[in-house]
Amino acid sequence: MxxxxxxxxxxxxxxxxxxxxxxxxxxxxxxxxxxxxxxxxxxxxxxxxxxxxxxxxxxxxxxxxxxxxxxxxxxxxxxxxxxxxxxxxxxxxxxxxxxxxxxxxxxxxxxxxxxxxxxxxxxxxxxxxxxxxxxxxxxxxxxxxxxxxxxxxxxxxxxxxxxxxxxxxxxxxxxxxxxxxxxxxxxxxxxxxxxxxxxxxxxxxxxxxxxxxxxxxxxxxxxxxxxxxxxxxxxxxxxxxxxSDLTEQNAAVLVGVGQLSILSFSYLLYTAILSLSVTPFITVIYPKLTTFINDKNKLEKDHYYNIIFVILTILLPIMVGFLLFGQEVLNVLLAPRYSNSEIQMTYMLTSLYLVSIIFFGIREVTYRVCYTSGYQKIVMKNTLFAATVRIVGILIFGLLFQLPGIVLALAFSIIISLLRLRTVTKKIIVGKLNFKKITGFTIEVLVLNIVATGGGLLVKFILIANNVNTFLAVIVSGIVFVAIYAISMLLFRPKIYQNILYYMSV
Incomplete structure (x- = not known):
């Protein structure tokens, strides 16, 4: 009490x-x-x-x-x-x-x-x-x-x-x-x-x-x-x-951005995008992961890495697709009511969050492994540390640079989180996180994204040249992008799809 x-x-x-x-x-x-x-x-x-x-x-x-x-x-x-x-x-x-x-x-x-x-x-x-x-x-x-x-x-x-x-x-x-x-x-x-x-x-x-x-x-x-x-x-x-020394012109925007400066990063937009992108998938995979921990009293490295690869496989195309097509989609959806600067700000913030999801998704799995394995104190210390970094970083950068400072603080927090992730994973039972292995796989997937993106962009330009509606052209090119990516992964990395089916069936 x-x-x-x-x-x-x-x-x-x-x-x-x-x-x-x-x-x-x-x-x-x-x-x-x-x-x-x-x-x-x-x-x-x-x-x-x-x-x-x-x-x-x-x-x-x-x-x-x-x-x-x-x-x-x-x-x-x-x-x-x-x-x-x-x-x-x-x-x-x-x-x-x-x-x-x-x-x-x-x-x-x-x-x-x-x-x-x-x-x-x-x-x-x-x-x-x-x-x-x-x-x-x-x-x-x-x-x-x-x-x-x-x-x-x-x-x-x-x-x-x-x-x-x-x-x-x-x-x-x-x-x-x-x-x-x-x-x-x-x-x-x-x-x-x-x-x-x-x-x-x-x-x-x-x-x-x-x-x-x-x-x-x-x-x-x-x-x-x-x-x-x-x-x-x-x-x-x-x-x-x-x-902050605000002008009347910036006041109306910054009243909202004041919430988005700290609150969006730690509670509002951050949690929304993180939950919508990572949580539903992890909640299918993670309960299966606990089966291995409970049965064997240890987590095999292969299972840990496979889950990270599956997360990367699903999230990377979403991230790259939005980085390439997101601004045009937002222009079509928001242009009647929002100014160009507001649409660009929306695109920039969302892009940064999508990039950060890759790292936070890996960290989320690591934290859950810590919890299941009895390493709650490590998670608690890291949670406090990360929250402190976010608060201090946004307070300092926000006061110095106002809105651009929010972006700087976001990048600063991501870098610190990555450094802490490496430290934390050394202490849990999976051992030292194999960054080389994960980096190689990430580069492989990014190259595949570039190939799929080329095909998608080609289709988009052809459709627009033939006077097809811009929004429809973006949607079709996005479908082509996903199709090329999925088929290529199925041909060259079939084990990933086997892992998805395997973890869902355990």
Missing amino acids: KNAAYVMIFNLIAQLLGFVLNVLMAQNIGVSLEMDTFRLAQSYSFAVSVPVFAAIQVTFIPMYINIFSNYGEKEADKLYHQLSRVLIFVLGMIGLVFLGFTYISGQFLWPDSENAKQLFFFLSAILYVGQICYTYSVLNMAFLQAKEKFFVQSLSVVLTNLVPIAYFLFFYGKATNVITVMMLLTLGYALQWLLVRTYSQYFVTKKNEYGDLQLKNIIKDQKVREFVIIAIPVLISNVVLKL
Whole structure:
């Protein structure tokens, strides 16, 4: 309970300070009314709901897992239904108080604007409904944690992480889209809640899977992620904006980029793209990987390298395809509503993230191997180190160079992560990571990408020369690119496809 109190207090302080800075910033930066009210409503709802969420994480979930392990599923389910009723009541009471506080605050923040008061109250209400769905789903997650269903757990994470894409589109779009964004936010949380609520009760159980040591590591990791990677960056991103010497022309963009500077890297756009690209695949492969570890008490190097090769095989063509065709696709999709500079920024940031996914995908597998093999402390130390590097790097580069500094900080963090990856892998049971072997395979795949890209570009130029619609030409050339790549891999690297089928069938 002492640790639970700490994490709740830390989150509350960080969220409240973030709210205060948002209020100060809203008074000093000339942005649209919709953007002001959106950011303030966001601060309100998170300041209220995050401590509640943290309390559930560090109390209800451990309680459920312990009862599940010691007394079986029936007793744990009884507890779950009791906690559900209590949680609904508590969240409802907090919600009423919160909405009342929101209404009163609106009278002080916008005494002369009835529209601003109504918008602020409406946005806060929608955000809090979404937060209730999200918080309530955390309790359902106890089912998934106790019953070891990685795929559905990760699928729910992917659904939730669709929300940051809505943030991204909003911050680079028109402020009048704020209601749509809030609806998407609530829908994302509600989808996650429906998913875990519907499927968790049908899973086959495994008893006595979680001992006290592993349980402590789970909770410790959750606290680190909650506070270091989410709460502190919220605070620092606002400080960066407050201290930066902004012109009025850049203010509207940088209010959104302030979220994208630290938050996108550690929580919003980063987690969205990472989850959508890496997590679903790893959740199919990784549970199969644990079979080898549990059966043999060690991880054979071949399995580790094969999985990395499979990840590279799938992600590299996605990355190269977007680098080559992405800007044209974005021009077609976004040109009516977004300026050229915004489209180029979107393309640049997304390209950088896709490149970084290759490295983070390998790191994710390595971390999971560490966890399964009992090396949780190594993972925790590296998580803290990487988070510190991200925060310090973005704080320094962001203050010095503003938006270009964000890109510099991203590159800086990737380099540091790679160096740390090599250090970490020396300490786990797979031994020293064979960079030479992986580099050779990566070069081989990149050469193949160049050949496939040449074919795709040739088709695109031919179609455009014959007056075919640009977007259709890009789609067709992309299909040709993937087809050449897949057929070539099937002919020259059939073992990769055998590995995919092998790991899925084990």
